[in-house]
Every structure is written in structure tokens, then in C-alpha cells.
Amino acid sequence: MMDNTAQQKVQKFEEFVDKRLKPDLVHAVAERSDLRKNIEALQNNEVASLRTLVNLGSEVYVQADIPCTRSICVDIGLGFHVEFTWHEALEFIRIREARLASQVEEYTHLIASIKAQIKLVCEGIRELLQIPV
Template sequence: MMDNTAQQKVQKFEEFVDKRLKPDLVHAVAERDKVFAQQKVFSDLRKNIEALQNNEVASLRTLVNLGSEVYVQADIPCTRSICVDIGLGFHVEFTWHEALEFIRIREARLASQVEEYTHLIASIKAQIKLVCEGIRELLQIPV
């Protein structure tokens, strides 16, 4: 049987895991997933620009999503420049070369963010494991 002090410690450790560490872990994983989604957007954009360059596409007919899955056909008479969302609702007109350079820099930054979140996730998981090990020792449960 466990004394009251040990029971209180176990309860505090469990609360710390449930109310602090697990929500922090869920948040870190969600943020990393957002960065993964941004990486995909920029990767797709890079591939599309490279395809335009490689095929020397000067004009283009495409479908544009107006929202709510409503599309309209659009004619783009000159594809030599492209507007890129740089964040916070701002768009900048770039040449293909400028856009590819911006994307390269952005992809490097996103890769760095993924690495930071991955380290944070590993750290939180290690803290959870450490606290669970402490609970196991307090409860005197064999390994």
C-alpha cells in the first residue's frame, strides 16, 4: 500500500502529463503538420514553374478556383511572371527565376522549422517517458 504523500506525488505527475505535456505534444505535432503542408505547396509551385520553364510555355489556359469549388476558365497571355503568396495575405510578382530563388529560401526555412518541431516533439515524448518512469518507481512497479 502507498502512503498519502506518494499518492499525491503520483497524482501531480499524472496531472502534469495529462494537462501540460500531452497538450504540448498535440500542439507541436499539429504545428509540424502545418509546416509539412506549406512544404508541399512550395514544392508543387517549384515543380510547376520548372515545368513551365522546361516546356517554354509562353501562354496558358487554365481553371481558377473562385472558392467553394467554383471554377472559371482563365487565359494567361504571358506566363513569364508569377504572383506568389509570401504570407499574411501579401502577394509579390516574380519572374520565374526570382520565384524559384524565393521558393528555395522558403523551403530551406520550412525544413529548419520541421527539424525544430521534430526535436521539440522528441523532447516532450522524452519528458513524458521520464515522468511515467518516476510514477512507476513511486508505485514500486518492477520494470
């Protein structure tokens, strides 16, 4: 019974990593990579002002004039945005990508540890019941 419960926990962790963390990581890295490329393009081309299209939702766009591009608002999660300079935004992106990758790695190690414990418990039960390998 304990073995089945542990296996269910491992399966839930694996599903969480595979269905939530890994796709979140891929999505966040792609978004941050695009943001990084855009910021670097602004810096390299010394763009002081900008005219762009902004998605209001449901694929409805509006044209926007940005008079000063020296600062940028970045989504930091939970619907909050923070105004950063280009340099600060690039540093935030680097830290955020590293943290997301670290979370995936932590869960992967946790899953491996739980699997090892399950194997150990199963081996102990097999020995106690004197079941041949």
C-alpha cells in the same frame, strides 16, 4: 507537481508538432512541389501565354487567359502574394521548404530537451525520496 506541468508542456509541444507543423510542412511541400513542376514545365516548353482554369473558391472555376507567363504571383502567407520571375519563384520555394523543415526540426529538438529535463528531475526526486528504481 512540477513534473506534471512539464509533462503537459511536452505533450502540448508534441501535439503542436504532430497536428500543426508536420501537416503544414507536408501541405506546403506538396504545393511548392506542384508550383515548382509547373514553373519548370513553363520554362522547358517556353510557354509565353496560357489559358487555364482558376478556382474562385467553393470549387467555382473561371477560364483565364494569361498573356505573359514570364512572371508569376506566389502566395507568401497571410493572404499576400508577390510577383516573381520564374527564377525568383523557384528560389523562394527552395528557401520556404528549407525554413519549414528547419522549424519542424527545432521543435523536435526542443521536445527532446524538455523530455531529458523531465527525466533528470524525476530521477532527482526519486533519489531525494530514496525510492528504489
